[in-house]
Amino acid sequence: MIFFGGVFKNALNFGVDLGLKALLPDLIEDQVIDIKNSILEGGFKEGVNTLMKKVNEFKNSITGIFTGNFNNIEEIHTATKQGGIIKTVSKGLSKGIDAGVKSGAIPKSVGSIIKAGKTTILNEFNSSLESQIKREMKKFDTLNDLNKKWYDAMDKRDFDKMTKYTEKISELSKDLVKFSNIIEETKKIEELHNFIKENNSFDFMVGTDGALMKLD
Secondary structure (H helix, E strand, O other), X not given: OHHHHHHHXXXXXXXXXXXXXXXXXXXXXXXXXXXXXXXXXXXXXXXXHHHHHXXXXXXXXXXXXXXXXXXXXHHHXXXXXXXXXXXXXXXXXXHHHXXXXXHOOOOHHHHHXXXXXHHHHHHHHHHHHHHHHHXXXXXXXXXXXXXXXXXXXXXXXXXXXXXXXXXXXXXXXXXXXXXXHHHHHHHHXXXXXXXXXXXXXXXXXXXXXXXXXXXX
Protein backbone atom coordinates (compact mmCIF):
# COMPACT_ATOMS: atom_id res chain seq x y z
CA MET A 1 0.00 0.00 0.00
CA ILE A 2 2.86 2.35 0.84
CA PHE A 3 4.48 1.76 -2.55
CA PHE A 4 1.30 2.37 -4.53
CA GLY A 5 0.35 5.35 -2.39
CA GLY A 6 3.77 6.84 -3.14
CA VAL A 7 3.37 6.25 -6.88
CA PHE A 8 0.02 8.01 -6.98
CA LYS A 9 1.10 10.90 -4.77
CA ASN A 10 4.17 11.47 -6.94
CA ALA A 11 2.06 11.32 -10.10
CA LEU A 12 -0.40 13.79 -8.59
CA ASN A 13 2.37 16.18 -7.57
CA PHE A 14 4.03 16.08 -11.00
CA GLY A 15 0.70 16.24 -12.82
CA VAL A 16 -0.49 19.36 -11.01
CA ASP A 17 2.93 21.00 -11.30
CA LEU A 18 3.32 20.40 -15.05
CA GLY A 19 -0.34 21.13 -15.75
CA LEU A 20 -0.18 24.50 -13.99
CA LYS A 21 2.97 25.47 -15.85
CA ALA A 22 1.26 24.69 -19.14
CA LEU A 23 -1.89 26.63 -18.22
CA LEU A 24 -0.12 29.55 -16.57
CA PRO A 25 3.15 30.01 -18.49
CA ASP A 26 3.67 33.58 -17.27
CA LEU A 27 3.83 32.65 -13.59
CA ILE A 28 7.19 32.29 -11.85
CA GLU A 29 8.17 29.03 -10.17
CA ASP A 30 7.31 30.17 -6.63
CA GLN A 31 3.82 31.22 -7.71
CA VAL A 32 3.22 27.85 -9.35
CA ILE A 33 4.38 26.07 -6.19
CA ASP A 34 2.10 28.18 -3.99
CA ILE A 35 -0.92 27.47 -6.19
CA LYS A 36 -0.07 23.78 -6.45
CA ASN A 37 0.27 23.45 -2.67
CA SER A 38 -3.02 25.28 -2.19
CA ILE A 39 -4.81 22.88 -4.56
CA LEU A 40 -3.28 19.76 -3.03
CA GLU A 41 -3.92 20.96 0.50
CA GLY A 42 -7.51 22.00 -0.18
CA GLY A 43 -8.45 19.16 -2.47
CA PHE A 44 -6.70 16.10 -1.16
CA LYS A 45 -5.78 16.49 2.50
CA GLU A 46 -9.22 15.61 3.82
CA GLY A 47 -9.96 13.31 0.90
CA VAL A 48 -6.72 11.35 1.07
CA ASN A 49 -8.50 8.32 2.53
CA THR A 50 -10.82 8.26 -0.47
CA LEU A 51 -7.88 8.56 -2.85
CA MET A 52 -5.98 5.80 -1.05
CA LYS A 53 -9.09 3.61 -1.18
CA LYS A 54 -9.12 4.05 -4.94
CA VAL A 55 -5.38 3.37 -5.01
CA ASN A 56 -5.99 0.15 -3.12
CA GLU A 57 -8.75 -0.84 -5.55
CA PHE A 58 -6.37 -0.11 -8.42
CA LYS A 59 -3.62 -2.13 -6.74
CA ASN A 60 -5.95 -5.10 -6.37
CA SER A 61 -6.99 -4.81 -10.02
CA ILE A 62 -3.41 -4.98 -11.32
CA THR A 63 -2.03 -7.93 -9.39
CA GLY A 64 -1.17 -9.36 -12.80
CA ILE A 65 1.08 -6.54 -13.96
CA PHE A 66 4.33 -8.07 -12.80
CA THR A 67 3.40 -11.61 -13.79
CA GLY A 68 2.69 -10.68 -17.40
CA ASN A 69 -1.12 -10.62 -17.45
CA PHE A 70 -1.02 -7.06 -18.78
CA ASN A 71 0.38 -6.82 -22.29
CA ASN A 72 1.14 -3.11 -22.48
CA ILE A 73 0.93 0.22 -20.71
CA GLU A 74 -2.37 1.04 -22.43
CA GLU A 75 -4.04 -1.76 -20.48
CA ILE A 76 -2.77 -0.21 -17.26
CA HIS A 77 -4.11 3.12 -18.49
CA THR A 78 -7.51 1.49 -18.96
CA ALA A 79 -7.32 -0.06 -15.48
CA THR A 80 -6.79 3.36 -13.89
CA LYS A 81 -9.95 4.64 -15.54
CA GLN A 82 -11.90 1.57 -14.52
CA GLY A 83 -10.69 1.99 -10.96
CA GLY A 84 -12.10 5.50 -10.78
CA ILE A 85 -8.71 7.10 -10.19
CA ILE A 86 -9.07 9.89 -12.78
CA LYS A 87 -12.58 10.70 -11.59
CA THR A 88 -11.41 10.88 -7.97
CA VAL A 89 -8.46 13.11 -8.86
CA SER A 90 -10.72 15.35 -10.96
CA LYS A 91 -13.07 15.88 -8.01
CA GLY A 92 -10.10 16.60 -5.74
CA LEU A 93 -8.76 19.19 -8.16
CA SER A 94 -12.09 21.00 -8.34
CA LYS A 95 -12.36 20.99 -4.57
CA GLY A 96 -8.79 22.27 -4.20
CA ILE A 97 -9.26 25.05 -6.74
CA ASP A 98 -12.49 26.19 -5.08
CA ALA A 99 -10.86 26.13 -1.64
CA GLY A 100 -7.86 28.11 -2.93
CA VAL A 101 -10.07 30.76 -4.51
CA LYS A 102 -12.24 31.01 -1.41
CA SER A 103 -9.22 31.45 0.87
CA GLY A 104 -7.65 34.03 -1.46
CA ALA A 105 -4.59 31.86 -2.12
CA ILE A 106 -5.63 31.58 -5.77
CA PRO A 107 -6.92 34.67 -7.62
CA LYS A 108 -10.43 34.12 -8.99
CA SER A 109 -9.32 34.72 -12.58
CA VAL A 110 -6.51 32.17 -12.20
CA GLY A 111 -8.91 29.69 -10.63
CA SER A 112 -11.19 29.99 -13.66
CA ILE A 113 -8.27 29.33 -16.04
CA ILE A 114 -7.20 26.25 -14.06
CA LYS A 115 -10.74 24.86 -13.91
CA ALA A 116 -11.25 25.39 -17.63
CA GLY A 117 -7.97 23.59 -18.31
CA LYS A 118 -8.35 20.85 -15.72
CA THR A 119 -8.08 18.21 -18.43
CA THR A 120 -4.49 19.34 -19.02
CA ILE A 121 -3.62 18.59 -15.38
CA LEU A 122 -5.41 15.23 -15.50
CA ASN A 123 -3.51 14.29 -18.66
CA GLU A 124 -0.20 15.19 -17.02
CA PHE A 125 -1.17 13.15 -13.95
CA ASN A 126 -2.09 10.15 -16.07
CA SER A 127 1.10 10.44 -18.11
CA SER A 128 3.22 10.59 -14.95
CA LEU A 129 1.37 7.63 -13.46
CA GLU A 130 1.92 5.53 -16.56
CA SER A 131 5.61 6.47 -16.69
CA GLN A 132 6.20 5.51 -13.07
CA ILE A 133 4.45 2.16 -13.38
CA LYS A 134 6.26 1.47 -16.66
CA ARG A 135 9.60 2.11 -14.92
CA GLU A 136 8.64 -0.39 -12.23
CA MET A 137 7.69 -2.95 -14.87
CA LYS A 138 11.10 -2.57 -16.50
CA LYS A 139 12.77 -3.20 -13.15
CA PHE A 140 10.82 -6.44 -12.79
CA ASP A 141 11.78 -7.45 -16.33
CA THR A 142 15.43 -6.88 -15.43
CA LEU A 143 15.04 -8.86 -12.22
CA ASN A 144 13.41 -11.73 -14.06
CA ASP A 145 16.26 -11.76 -16.57
CA LEU A 146 18.85 -11.83 -13.77
CA ASN A 147 17.02 -14.73 -12.13
CA LYS A 148 17.21 -16.73 -15.36
CA LYS A 149 20.92 -15.94 -15.75
CA TRP A 150 21.55 -17.13 -12.19
CA TYR A 151 19.91 -20.50 -12.94
CA ASP A 152 21.92 -20.82 -16.14
CA ALA A 153 25.10 -20.18 -14.17
CA MET A 154 24.04 -22.75 -11.56
CA ASP A 155 23.44 -25.36 -14.28
CA LYS A 156 27.02 -24.71 -15.42
CA ARG A 157 28.21 -24.73 -11.78
CA ASP A 158 29.82 -21.34 -12.30
CA PHE A 159 29.74 -19.99 -8.76
CA ASP A 160 31.54 -16.74 -9.64
CA LYS A 161 28.82 -15.77 -12.12
CA MET A 162 26.16 -16.92 -9.67
CA THR A 163 27.63 -14.59 -7.05
CA LYS A 164 27.71 -11.68 -9.51
CA TYR A 165 24.06 -12.18 -10.42
CA THR A 166 23.01 -12.67 -6.81
CA GLU A 167 24.57 -9.35 -5.86
CA LYS A 168 22.74 -7.59 -8.72
CA ILE A 169 19.47 -9.31 -7.77
CA SER A 170 19.84 -8.28 -4.14
CA GLU A 171 20.60 -4.65 -5.07
CA LEU A 172 17.71 -4.37 -7.52
CA SER A 173 15.27 -6.01 -5.09
CA LYS A 174 15.77 -3.18 -2.60
CA ASP A 175 13.95 -0.84 -5.01
CA LEU A 176 11.04 -3.14 -5.71
CA VAL A 177 7.74 -3.66 -3.97
CA LYS A 178 7.47 -7.19 -2.55
CA PHE A 179 4.62 -7.95 -4.88
CA SER A 180 4.85 -10.87 -7.25
CA ASN A 181 5.99 -14.42 -7.75
CA ILE A 182 9.17 -12.91 -9.21
CA ILE A 183 10.08 -11.64 -5.75
CA GLU A 184 9.36 -15.10 -4.33
CA GLU A 185 11.70 -16.54 -6.94
CA THR A 186 14.36 -14.04 -5.88
CA LYS A 187 14.13 -15.22 -2.27
CA LYS A 188 14.42 -18.81 -3.46
CA ILE A 189 17.58 -17.96 -5.40
CA GLU A 190 19.12 -16.27 -2.36
CA GLU A 191 18.40 -19.34 -0.23
CA LEU A 192 19.85 -21.69 -2.84
CA HIS A 193 22.92 -19.53 -3.33
CA ASN A 194 23.63 -19.34 0.41
CA PHE A 195 23.10 -23.09 0.79
CA ILE A 196 25.54 -23.90 -2.02
CA LYS A 197 28.05 -21.43 -0.61
CA GLU A 198 27.84 -22.69 2.97
CA ASN A 199 28.00 -26.36 1.98
CA ASN A 200 30.50 -25.87 -0.85
CA SER A 201 28.43 -28.21 -2.96
CA PHE A 202 26.02 -28.12 -5.89
CA ASP A 203 24.57 -31.48 -4.92
CA PHE A 204 21.35 -31.04 -2.98
CA MET A 205 17.71 -32.01 -2.91
CA VAL A 206 14.55 -30.34 -1.64
CA GLY A 207 12.74 -32.24 1.12
CA THR A 208 8.99 -32.70 1.32
CA ASP A 209 8.90 -29.80 3.79
CA GLY A 210 10.69 -27.53 1.32
CA ALA A 211 13.99 -27.66 3.22
CA LEU A 212 17.25 -27.94 1.30
CA MET A 213 19.38 -31.01 2.04
CA LYS A 214 22.95 -31.74 0.98
CA LEU A 215 23.51 -35.01 -0.87
CA ASP A 216 26.44 -37.05 0.41
